[in-house]
Amino acid sequence: MFTSNKNRVISVATAAILLVSSAPVFASSTATGSLINTATVxxxxxxxxxxxxxxxxxxxQVDQTGNVAVLCTNGTSYTIGLDAGAGTGATTSVRKLSGSLGGTLNYALYRDSGHTNNWGSTIGTDxxxxxxxxxIQNLTVYGRIAGSQTPLAGVYTDTVTVTLTY
Incomplete structure (x- = not known):
């Protein structure tokens, strides 16, 4: 009987070794997904x-320049218009500086150094x-006060509104 128990123990041990060694091996696995990122400019x-x-x-005649500084998002189309100003009776072709002691002094604003392209406020025209x-993009404004005017003495000013449309 002793041999039979010994054989049983060896048989059980062998079976256990075979069972463990023949167990399926599981490979490591991965899973993937997506991370969606968005932004709006x-x-x-x-x-x-x-x-x-x-x-x-x-x-x-007096010629001077100023500038309009524009800062727009990359790729954004825009137009810049200048109104007639605050001078009484002014138009975008003939603007008027108003004198501190009365009177006006006519002037004009242009988009080009040759003073041929008036700068107005009608999109697609001027x-x-x-x-x-x-x-930042700096656009030059070319100003001109024509000669032969006879204004009163004093300080002359005007405020022109710049309109950016985009």
Whole structure:
């Protein structure tokens, strides 16, 4: 009987070894998914105009420049218009500086250095178009006070509204 128990123990041990060694091996697995990322870039623009200081007027033509600084999102199309200003009776072709002691002094604003392209406020006619690049773009405004005017003495000013449409 002793042999039979010994054989049984060996048989059980062998069976256990075979069972463990023949057990299926599970490979490691992976699963994948997606992480979706989004962002929205809104078109936006800002505009700032400078001062055009004509200096002293002595009945001779005076030319000076200023600028309009535009900052628009990259790829954003825009137009810049300048209104007639605050001078009584002014138009976008003939703007009027108003004197501190009364009177007016006519002047004009242009989009080009040759003073041939009036800068007004009608989109597609006399405005300046551009496309933003994400950086500040400076557009030159060419101002001219024509000669041979006879204004009263005093300080003359006007405020022109810059309109950026995008």
């Amino acid at each position: 809104l078109a936006s623009c800002t505009v700032v105009g400078s001062t055009i200081a004509f200096g002293n007027y002595t009945s001779s 405005t300046q178009a551009g496309t933003g690049n994400g950086l």
